[in-house]
Amino acid sequence: MIEINNLHLTFNKGEANEVNVLRGINLEIKAQEFVVLVGANGSGKSSLLNALAGTVTPDKGTIKIEGKDITHLKEYERSKFLSRIFQNPLQGTAPDLSILDNFRLASLRTQSKHLHIGINQNFKDLVREKIRTLNLGLEDKWQQPMGTLSGGQRQALTLLMATMDDCKIMFLDEPTAALDPKSSAIVMEKANEIISTNHLTALLITHQLKDALKYGNRILMMEEGVISKDIHSEEKSFLKMEELFGWF
Amino acid sequence: MDFIITAVIQGIGFSALGLGIFLSLRIFNIPDITTDGSYTLGGVITAICLTHHVHPLVTLLAALAGGMIAGTLTGLIHTHLKVNALLSGILVMTALYSINLAILGRSNLPLIGANDYFGLLPIANPFLQQIISILLFVIVLSLIISWILRTDFGIAMRATGNSEVMVRAMGVNTNKMKIIGLAIANGCTALSGYLLTQYQGFADINMGIGIVISGLGSVMVGETLFKPLVKRGIFFHLLAIILGCLTFRLILALALSAGIDPNYLRLITALIVLLIVALGNLKSWKQA
Ligand SMILES: Nc1ncnc2c1ncn2[C@@H]1O[C@H](COP(=O)(O)OP(=O)(O)OP(=O)(O)O)[C@@H](O)[C@H]1O
Numbered sequence: 001m002i003e004i005n006n007l008h009l010t011f012n013k014g015e016a017n018e019v020n021v022l023r024g025i026n027l028e029i030k031a032q033e034f035v036v037l038v039g040a041n042g043s044g045k046s047s048l049l050n051a052l053a054g055t056v057t058p059d060k061g062t063i064k065i066e067g068k069d070i071t072h073l074k075e076y077e078r079s080k081f082l083s084r085i086f087q088n089p090l091q092g093t094a095p096d097l098s099i100l101d102n103f104r105l106a107s108l109r110t111q112s113k114h115l116h117i118g119i120n121q122n123f124k125d126l127v128r129e130k131i132r133t134l135n136l137g138l139e140d141k142w143q144q145p146m147g148t149l150s151g152g153q154r155q156a157l158t159l160l161m162a163t164m165d166d167c168k169i170m171f172l173d174e175p176t177a178a179l180d181p182k183s184s185a186i187v188m189e190k191a192n193e194i195i196s197t198n199h200l201t202a203l204l205i206t207h208q209l210k211d212a213l214k215y216g217n218r219i220l221m222m223e224e225g226v227i228s229k230d231i232h233s234e235e236k237s238f239l240k241m242e243e244l245f246g247w248f
Numbered sequence: 249m250d251f252i253i254t255a256v257i258q259g260i261g262f263s264a265l266g267l268g269i270f271l272s273l274r275i276f277n278i279p280d281i282t283t284d285g286s287y288t289l290g291g292v293i294t295a296i297c298l299t300h301h302v303h304p305l306v307t308l309l310a311a312l313a314g315g316m317i318a319g320t321l322t323g324l325i326h327t328h329l330k331v332n333a334l335l336s337g338i339l340v341m342t343a344l345y346s347i348n349l350a351i352l353g354r355s356n357l358p359l360i361g362a363n364d365y366f367g368l369l370p371i372a373n374p375f376l377q378q379i380i381s382i383l384l385f386v387i388v389l390s391l392i393i394s395w396i397l398r399t400d401f402g403i404a405m406r407a408t409g410n411s412e413v414m415v416r417a418m419g420v421n422t423n424k425m426k427i428i429g430l431a432i433a434n435g436c437t438a439l440s441g442y443l444l445t446q447y448q449g450f451a452d453i454n455m456g457i458g459i460v461i462s463g464l465g466s467v468m469v470g471e472t473l474f475k476p477l478v479k480r481g482i483f484f485h486l487l488a489i490i491l492g493c494l495t496f497r498l499i500l501a502l503a504l505s506a507g508i509d510p511n512y513l514r515l516i517t518a519l520i521v522l523l524i525v526a527l528g529n530l531k532s533w534k535q536a
């Protein structure tokens with residue numbers, strides 16, 4: 001599904017504060033794999049994800065999705081292949097637009113946005129039904145601006161928005177870092193449910209070792225720009241908290 | 249009483265510009281300075297076309313196209329040459345001064361004897377003719393813009409200024425959106441130039457100086473005074489802006505009739521905008 005070959009990324013190249021953030025990443029992620037990525041602050045996890053999503057341009061190496069080389073595609077062109085959930089709930093949604101407008105945009109993630117009024121009664125009903133499945137009591141608030149919701153509510157809606165259009169790959173960069181423990185648990189459960197029922201290939205970055213153990217079927221450790229550990233399904237299920245803790 | 253009627257007609261005529269400022273403000277989060285130049289450009293094109301007996305509706309399209317080209321240039325400079333948006337607008341506005349002068353061939357051109365847009369409406373009373381045709385114009389324009397903003401394309405455009413990261417993740421080419429948005433915004437502005445040139449009966453090379461600030465002031469007055477409208481959806485939001493343009497002109501007209509020297513008009517304009525911005529900031533400062 002995702003093939004990364006010898007990926008290198010340097011910030012501030014040729015300057016005194018040059019940092020080699022990614023130093024030769026080789027990684028293959030199979031369809032429907034749910035990969036958890038852990039590692040110390042600054043080890044390059046977000047940078048890897050940003051390089052895959054096209055927010056930053058690598059110096060060297062290739063990225064393929066479903067066999068197609070996407071290394072040179074722009075960020076907005078790559079969004080055809082992948083959905084992103086950001087650490088900051090503010091980044092995944094447009095705060096001044098209504099919940100409904102946000103969902104409409106999300107429903108066209110892989111398509112072009114025409115001069116055509118797409119929000120009709122059917123669409124409204126569809127969104128309300130989707131939101132009802134969250135059980136957060138938000139289904140009657142679809143006319144409100146997104147910015148009037150809490151971070152946890154917005155993050156839950158962002159997850160749902162990802163499924164409004166054809167979605168095979170989902171990237172989640174610390175999706176619960178800004179949330180309280182209860183909202184974190186709800187959002188992680190929802191994410192897991194959406195990933196498994198939609199058979200998504202997912203890449204989750206987290207500092208919550210409990211979540212790293214509980215969710216996903218593969219775990220990767222990053223250290224100073226390289227992948228230092230890679231543990232697959234059965235082995236991962238035997239992984240203990242103490243052992244994982246010892247990695248850091 | 250006459251000055252009130254004049255202020256009302258001018259206010260409605262300026263609402264095309266107000267709608268343009270509203271668009272660029274929402275897309276860039278900053279005022280688009282190109283406005284000063286594209287307003288004059290609209291006026292200059294109108295005067296040249298009408299004095300050459302071009303049909304008023306063809307003239308309208310020419311003015312619209314002129315403004316859209318100006319906006320496209322600002323957008324291209326900002327997105328492709330990575331020039332700060334404010335500076336991009338100033339650059340195009342400055343260049344337009346020379347271009348407008350070149351098109352007009354002189355600093356002022358009266359429209360004596362030319363057929364104009366108002367004449368298209370068969371009403372004998374010239375005052376009624378002007379106010380009805382200018383109202384029709386602005387109603388149609390705001391219906392078109394509110395329709396565009398409610399389409400899928402319009403949602404993407406509104407979201408671009410609101411959360412660029414999100415919009416790119418939704419597969420939108422934000423550079424393209426900004427260029428198209430600025431083109432539409434400056435097209436609207438040029439349409440105000442089209443209307444006002446015909447209302448005042450001449451185009452002048454300096455007619456656009458400082459117009460961006462009065463446009464900005466009108467949008468802010470509208471959104472502040474008519475807040476309940478703003479919350480009722482896009483069409484009503486645009487209506488609030490039109491009412492803002494009207495109120496703004498009325499304030500200026502009242503100031504003039506109270507005996508204030510016309511030379512101080514720009515000072516008053518700047519103070520009104522300052523007052524509204526400062527009040528907004530003080531309010532959020534209190535809440536924080
Ligand atoms: N735009 C940038 N310009 C310069 N340096 C950067 C930039 N983005 C990240 N870095 C640097 O790259 C390194 C890796 O950052 P990255 O955000 O990928 O780490 P991370 O593993 O996600 O850390 P965290 O767990 O804190 O989120 C850090 O040293 C960071 O300072």
Ligand SMILES: [Mg+2]
Pocket residue numbers: 045046047173
């Ligand atoms: Mg990070």
